[in-house]
Structure formats: structure tokens, C-alpha cells
Amino acid sequence: MKVLVINGSPKGSRSNTYQLAKAFLEGMEEGAGAAKEVFEAEEIQVYRLNIRSCLGCFSCWDKTPGNCCIRDDMQEVIRKLLWADITIWSFPLYYYTVPGGLKNLIDRQLPMVLPFMAENETGTGNGSHPSRYDMGGKKTVVISTCGFYTAEGNYDGVCSLFDHCYGKGNYTTVFCGQGELFRVPDVARRTNEYLGYVRDAGREYAAGGIRPETERKLEQLLYPKETFETWADLSWGIDKEDGKRESDALIFTRQMAALYRKESYQGREQVLEMYYTDIEECYQIVLGKDGSRVLTEELMAADTRIETPLPVWRSIAAGEIRGDEALMKQLYRVKGDFNLMLRWDDYFGGTGHRGEEARQGAGAGKGHGLDGKSGAGINMPDKETNMSIMLIPWMVFWIAAGVDGYIGSFASIGVCVLVPLLFHRNKKTWFDSLSGALAGGFSVAVLAGAPVRLILPLSYLAFGIMWTATCFREIPITAYYSMNQYNGEDALRNPLFMKTNRILTLMWGILYLMTPIWTYFLLGTPMASYTGAVNSVFPVVMGIFTVWFQKWYPAKIARGE
Ligand SMILES: Cc1cc2nc3c(=O)[nH]c(=O)nc-3n(C[C@H](O)[C@H](O)[C@H](O)COP(=O)(O)O)c2cc1C
Structure with a gap:
């Protein structure tokens, strides 16, 4: 797959549109790679080249057929146009059509056609000239941004030009309004999301065609009309x-x-x-x-x-x-x-959606947000972790074995066997696996005749150790689970989130390291069957504290205290 990108923006590589063209090209390369197709790309920065305007002398038709009398960079452009299987025209909308420099390049393609009159096969207009070269099988993509809030209704001039040249429906377009936003870092979250869709489009195009779903996403406005126009008016810094x-x-x-x-x-x-x-x-x-x-x-x-x-x-x-x-x-x-x-x-923070905005290379924008939603370009997991899954085996063992060691342990083993079924919807952490194994192991120990009075406190101790140990690791255990409310793994890079979770993990860890002490004594009293219930009271209180602390602590730091 040989692809030529023609960047017709006078801004060269600083062009808004060029960002879209590059994203499309990257997507194409991914698509070609997935299909194990050789991918080659060349680029033409029109405004860096010396391409003079056509003199209209027709010498490329009669005196020197196929060769223009002006010796400048256009000969190289034609060579590349003939080389490419796919040409991507990338340019800003200027006065409802292509920028002047690019129009020069388009005019100077005259040596590529023969002088004779031919039937018009594009379905647009009347009359045409046959191509001097075999252009069969070559494909065209047109990518453009414009300054108004929407592309809709503004590209009739451009479409008319390309319809005449390539035939209606014979080329693929990506037209995007609000183009100036692509150079504004403050809204990078939204523009990166859009560039992610462009990249998808490139990948799909390379694989046969852009999916209607992706086309719909590309047609959506970056921001609502009113938001964009207010923002754009303000950007000049002049009172209206x-x-x-x-x-x-x-x-x-x-x-x-x-x-x-x-x-x-x-x-x-x-x-x-x-x-x-x-x-x-x-x-x-x-x-x-x-x-x-x-x-x-x-x-x-x-x-x-x-x-x-x-x-x-x-x-x-x-x-x-x-x-x-x-x-x-x-x-x-x-x-x-x-x-x-x-x-x-x-x-x-723009209109980003979880998972979509964070697709590869598309989530690089960072907002002010302390909600962890400030994209940082990582792939979001499709599934979320779930703390209940980790706790269920323990809870069942603690409550049921506390009431009746034998039946309770059977129930606990049953739960340990069934819990893995929940992982088709949730992301598994190694604490989930470890919990299942430990709770199952303690249940087996009780069934094998080990005294409940010893095993139950030991199980709390094991849980406490598992929990507290994570305080000294990079990610404390609560962070693995609470990150779901803070836009997933991005929260793990939020120092405030991590510090809050480290403190909470430690507090919960200490609670469970102490629980075995009173559990052991309680099990020696007539209240033994209520152990599970009694041991639920403290976690409820801690749960209420946790909810409060998660808000209070970041606010305290924010006040500069
Ligand atoms: C001379 C000139 C003419 C323009 N004409 C239009 C226009 O007709 N319609 C429109 O929506 N935007 C128009 N724009 C805005 C550009 O299309 C828009 O800023 C675009 O995103 C620039 O893309 P670039 O960075 O790739 O050059 C015009 C800009 C300039 C400088």
C-alpha cells in the first residue's frame, strides 16, 4: 500500500488539518500492518515547494507531450502522484474551496491528461480529457478542516471540484468544522478524542472501508455551536x-x-x-x-x-x-x-467518553480535573475491578463458619467455586484469586477438623496481612478497586488519590490485624455464633469513615493545610 499525503495548508506541519491527515495515515498503517500488507508513505508539503501557476500555453500537450515547460517542483509531484496507490489531499477550507497554492498544484496536473476530448465518465459535468497514464485502481481521500462551527453546507465548492476530478462517490472525505480547536491545548481532551476517531477511520479504510458508526462520530460537532462560537469570539481577546x-x-x-x-x-x-x-x-x-x-x-x-x-x-x-x-x-x-x-x-471537560477517549494516542489531553478523568493516553480496561468479589468468600466464611463451622465451611467452599464465574463481567485482581484460595483453604482446614476458634482468627489475620502489605507496595489495595469511580487506571497516576488510598488501606489493614484478638476471645464465650455479626459492626463504621475521608482529605490538601 503506497500512500501519498499532500498537505496544502500554508501552515505546513503546524496545520490543524494535517493533524487529522496524520491520524488517518497512522490508522492506515495499523490497518495495513494488521493485514500484513507492506505500507509505504510519502508526503508533500505544498507550500515548501516551488510550484508556479500554470501558464495556459498547452505546451505539455503539443510541444513536449506530458512535460510542462515550467521546470520547478511539479515534476516531482507528478512522479509521486503516479507512484501512489492512495492519495490523501489535506487542506484547510479557504473561501469555500482549496487554498491557492494547492489550486496551482491541481492546475499543474494538466500534463497528466491527453489533449483529446472524451466522454465524461465521472457523472459530473460534460466533457473530459482521457488520462495519459493508467490511473485505474488508484484511490483518493480528502481531509479538510474549516473555521466555522460545522463542515455541513460549506464544502459544496470542494466537493464539486473533486466530483469533477474523480467522480461523485469515488473518493472518501473527512471534513471537520471548528478546525482551529486542534491547536488549542485547553480542549485537547475533545480534539484528541476526535483524532482517535480519525485514526479508527484510517484503520478501517485500509481494511476496506470506514464503518458507518465511525462516520457518524466524525460528523459530530467538536462542541455545540453556541459553546464554540462564544469560545471562538473570545479567543481574539477583543470586546465585541x-x-x-x-x-x-x-x-x-x-x-x-x-x-x-x-x-x-x-x-x-x-x-x-x-x-x-x-x-x-x-x-x-x-x-x-x-x-x-x-x-x-x-x-x-x-x-x-x-x-x-x-x-x-x-x-x-x-x-x-x-x-x-x-x-x-x-x-x-x-x-x-x-x-x-x-x-x-x-x-x-469536553465530551470524552470513557474508553473511547483513552484509545491509543487519543487520550493525551489533560484537564484540570481532580476526578482522574484527565486523559493520559492509556488503554482503559473494558472490565472493572469489583471489591465485592474479593470480599464475598471471606464474608461467607466469617459469618457462616462463625455460626456453624461444618456447614459454614461447606457454604464457603461452594462460594469460592462459584465466584470465578463473576469474572466474565469483572476484571480480576490477584487479591481476588488469593482471597478465594485463602478462604477456601481455611474452610477445608475446618472441615478437616481444625478448631474454628483458631482458624477464624487466623483467617482475619491472613486478610489483615494481605491488606496491610499492599501499603508498602506501589498500589495500595483500595486503589485497585476505588479507581473505577475515578476513571480507571489514570487515577493510579493521581498522587492525591494514591495518598488518600494508602492512608485508608493502612487504617483498614490495622483493623483486620486487630480483629483476630477479640475474635479469639469472643469465640470462647456463648456469643460465639454472633462473631460474624459483631465483626461486621467495625467495618460498617470504617465504611462510613472512608466515604467521609475520601472527600475530606483531598479538600484539606487543597486548602493548603
Ligand atoms: C484565507 C482564509 C480563508 C478561510 N476561509 C474559510 C471559509 O471559507 N470557511 C471556513 O469555515 N473557514 C475558513 N477559513 C478558516 C480555516 O479553514 C480554518 O482555520 C482551518 O482550520 C485552518 O486549517 P489549517 O491549520 O490546516 O491551515 C479560512 C481561513 C483563511 C486564512
């Missing part, structure tokens, strides 16, 4: 009414406000106060049912106040630093309601 330039911090705050997703409205207005400590400017964003508004004066009581130097918040927005890392380093502080921070990406 009086043409005056606003402060950088205010423009930045307004752009952040423009990204607010009103679907995340929590039933009451929330006031987010941004205090830029380095320039001592303070603005508020009111997050309401119908959208957001920015207050520059007559400020209200703030629900959440972020105190940050402007460059810090900019870097976080641009994905240069993670929001959670910056918070741990106390580069900024948060006062008031911390919930907004925990749900940051729901409020401001």
Missing part, C-alpha cells in the same frame, strides 16, 4: 461591543466559562471564583441551569475559590502539568466546596 482588549486573565476565565457544560448542573447555581494571585485579579463564573456567566464586579458569595497564579492554571489547562499533581505540590489552593473540583471534567 467596544473593540477594547480585555486582560489575559479575564479572557482566559471567559474561555473557561464558555466550556461549561450545562448538563452537569446540580440543581442550584454554583459560583466558582478564580483569584489569580500573581496579578491579583478576581473573577467569578456562575454555573447555572442555562449556561455560565462571568462576573467581573459585584461579586457573589463563592462556593469554590481557586487561588492560583495565572501561568499555573494556564499550564494545567494546556495539559503541561496535571491538576492533581499541581495541587499536591501546592502550586494552587482551593477553598470552599471541593466537590466542584472532584467533578471538574463533568463541568468543563
